[in-house]
Amino acid sequence: MSTHSSRVVFVTGAGRGIGRAMADAHADAGAAVAYLDHDAALAEEAAAAATARGVKAVGLSADVSDYAAVEAAARAAEAALGPVQVLVNNAGISPKSGQDGRRAEAWEMDPAEWRRVIEVNLTGAFNCVRALSPGMKALGEGRIINIASVAGRTYCDIVGVHYAASKGALIGFTKHLAGELGPYGITVNAIAPGRIDTPMMRGTASGANEAVRLATPLRRLGRPEEVADTCLFLSSPASAFVTGQVIDVAGGWLLT
Numbered sequence: 001m002s003t004h005s006s007r008v009v010f011v012t013g014a015g016r017g018i019g020r021a022m023a024d025a026h027a028d029a030g031a032a033v034a035y036l037d038h039d040a041a042l043a044e045e046a047a048a049a050a051t052a053r054g055v056k057a058v059g060l061s062a063d064v065s066d067y068a069a070v071e072a073a074a075r076a077a078e079a080a081l082g083p084v085q086v087l088v089n090n091a092g093i094s095p096k097s098g099q100d101g102r103r104a105e106a107w108e109m110d111p112a113e114w115r116r117v118i119e120v121n122l123t124g125a126f127n128c129v130r131a132l133s134p135g136m137k138a139l140g141e142g143r144i145i146n147i148a149s150v151a152g153r154t155y156c157d158i159v160g161v162h163y164a165a166s167k168g169a170l171i172g173f174t175k176h177l178a179g180e181l182g183p184y185g186i187t188v189n190a191i192a193p194g195r196i197d198t199p200m201m202r203g204t205a206s207g208a209n210e211a212v213r214l215a216t217p218l219r220r221l222g223r224p225e226e227v228a229d230t231c232l233f234l235s236s237p238a239s240a241f242v243t244g245q246v247i248d249v250a251g252g253w254l255l256t
């Protein structure tokens with residue numbers, strides 16, 4: 001029996017990129033997986049591919065910033081797969097609305113762009129915790145894994161101030177929730193990826209990714225599957241006594 005065979009896992013932003021890799025890794029480890037994405041077609045296609053490999057999976061569409069939609073998706077996941085033990089808060093955005101695919105600087109940023117990033121990257125994670133943690137408390141076990149960023153801890157000249165603020169807040173959110181939920185057998189940890197080769201990263205201004213590669217001690221960008229490996233560790237029995245931690249998957253980039 002595989003390490004994850006009795007797990008039901010709910011991954012947001014699972015249609016592509018890091019979220020897809022984490023959801024697929026859990027499916028391939030034997031878990032039943034709810035693939036949630038903004039984009040219904042992507043979520044359904046990802047779940048159908050997992051189902052075709054013999055895994056129990058469901059594709060769900062919701063905007064994580066919309067609490068009613070998240071609540072409906074959480075109940076749909078439970079109806080299809082059973083009680084959810086693992087929540088991976090991955091959905092996130094990093095707008096580059098400045099000139100030539102660069103970030104907008106704080107003094108020129110549209111306040112609506114600021115609000116949207118906080119609503120998706122931070123409130124989205126709260127919404128999922130609000131909808132799914134009561135079920136974990138009732139089970140007496142659970143794992144919550146928040147996908148933050150090294151940019152949440154230190155200055156990174158690629159991302160905007162909204163993104164850095166949202167990811168820094170996600171780290172505080174992780175530590176606080178570890179305290180609240182620990183007594184119920186629920187661990188809460190974060191992963192801080194460095195530069196990972198995904199559609200989000202490819203939207204960055206030209207030259208930026210090569211500069212990151214050269215500034216990364218391991219001299220390469222990361223792969224979504226490498227973030228998925230750490231996520232699998234955090235949802236497995238091997239990390240049962242690990243909570244409130246942030247694990248960098250960054251090749252040593254922006255070490256603090």
Ligand code: NAP
Binds near residue numbers: 090199
């Ligand atoms: P990505 O390629 O853009 O994929 C993100 C996925 O999330 C997309 O399928 C997107 O769907 C979905 N999504 C966006 N907003 C959503 C919302 N409101 N509700 C539901 N789903 C939503 O991004 P990625 O690079 O895989 O990043 C995944 C996570 O890792 C993010 O939290 C990101 O901040 C973090 N991260 C990435 C890197 C990196 O270098 N790639 C580094 C550090 C941290 P739609 O586009 O259809 O909305």
